[in-house]
Amino acid sequence: MATYLDHNATTPMAPEVLEAMLPYLRGPYANASSLHRLGRASRDAIEAARAEVAELLGAQPSQVIWTSGGTEANNLAIKGVMHDGGRLLYAATEHPAVMECAESLSDARTQVEAIGVDEGGLIDLDRLRAQLAQSPVTLVSVMAANNETGVIQDVAGLARAVHADAEALFHVDAVQAAGKMAVDVQRMGADLLTVSSHKLYGPKGVGALLRTAPVDLWPLHHGGAQEGGLRGGTENVAAIVGFGAAARLAQTRLDARTVHLQRLRERFEAGLAAIPGVTHFAAQSLRLPNTVQMALQGWAGETLLMALDRQGFCVSSGSACAIGHGAPSHVLVAMGVPDALAIGAIRISFGEANTDDDVDRLLAALTGLARQGAR
Numbered sequence: 001m002a003t004y005l006d007h008n009a010t011t012p013m014a015p016e017v018l019e020a021m022l023p024y025l026r027g028p029y030a031n032a033s034s035l036h037r038l039g040r041a042s043r044d045a046i047e048a049a050r051a052e053v054a055e056l057l058g059a060q061p062s063q064v065i066w067t068s069g070g071t072e073a074n075n076l077a078i079k080g081v082m083h084d085g086g087r088l089l090y091a092a093t094e095h096p097a098v099m100e101c102a103e104s105l106s107d108a109r110t111q112v113e114a115i116g117v118d119e120g121g122l123i124d125l126d127r128l129r130a131q132l133a134q135s136p137v138t139l140v141s142v143m144a145a146n147n148e149t150g151v152i153q154d155v156a157g158l159a160r161a162v163h164a165d166a167e168a169l170f171h172v173d174a175v176q177a178a179g180k181m182a183v184d185v186q187r188m189g190a191d192l193l194t195v196s197s198h199k200l201y202g203p204k205g206v207g208a209l210l211r212t213a214p215v216d217l218w219p220l221h222h223g224g225a226q227e228g229g230l231r232g233g234t235e236n237v238a239a240i241v242g243f244g245a246a247a248r249l250a251q252t253r254l255d256a257r258t259v260h261l262q263r264l265r266e267r268f269e270a271g272l273a274a275i276p277g278v279t280h281f282a283a284q285s286l287r288l289p290n291t292v293q294m295a296l297q298g299w300a301g302e303t304l305l306m307a308l309d310r311q312g313f314c315v316s317s318g319s320a321c322a323i324g325h326g327a328p329s330h331v332l333v334a335m336g337v338p339d340a341l342a343i344g345a346i347r348i349s350f351g352e353a354n355t356d357d358d359v360d361r362l363l364a365a366l367t368g369l370a371r372q373g374a375r
């Protein structure tokens, strides 16, 4: 039996989501662009889901652009805006789907710069303001909550600075935030906002970019009129319907989910404090209710992950995407954590189905491994 504690990598699909999808896998198969009645049925299902995703995020349905997930939505936001070059700023702790996308654009026409964070993982507003004042900025991209540490940025405050000081566009990667905390695109001041279904108990391979301002986007690929020509290709109706159902669930369950996750995290953190040799990263920062990133003295992150795996616990070493790289997490390095400590990081991310018993068994396993590490 495995105990799954890796919900920031992906979540299991909620049974209600599967139920909502099944009819579209078994039955209505028509192309949503077809004008006949079956095509219109697929179109209606897509539009109902669009309204549900918009509602979760305080947006209008017309502002939702379907994508294949967070990576594509981040690429569409960044490449779509930076098509004609300019100056792009992104936080040093961004997910590779922003960071590597941004770096790939760096050339004679496009200046790309990282924004530093403090030791708690937060963007320093004064430093950002200084960067904004240097020369005109086209786009600033910042994540609402970090996938590794769970650190939550003051996105609304950053948006005010970006819009007032630089008149730049503001993109928010809300992939980890959506479904775990309130995400309102207007309140966050985001011109563009990324979400992904599989992080909130929906199916994989579907996400969305929200566009709330009249931003001129250049599509990533051409050859279809879907999504106003911004995302050509026949829609995956069942996946989109599943995303809509997951968004609806997230909205009705958000408060209960937050209370449950926060309680599990607090129980875990209280137990961690009694284990010798534990480093708890960004412990003093405001964080997602479900996320703990930590290291155990004497253990490399991947070795610790495998030791926990042998005892039935599924956790992650830093970001799932970094597995196998053997490099310290760029997030921790940006926070000033020494490489030797950062290499020991593992991430525990609780989910809806986890229990007090899961937490207590994990604490017992870590206590045993701490003794081994100290030998």
Ligand SMILES: Cc1ncc(COP(=O)(O)O)c(C=O)c1O
Pocket: 008, 009, 068, 069, 070, 071, 072, 074, 095, 097, 143, 145, 146, 147, 173, 175, 176, 196, 197, 198, 207
């Ligand atoms: C903050 C963040 N942005 C983007 C992504 C990529 O999302 P997707 O897996 O839907 O492509 C992830 C996935 O881990 C993420 O954590």
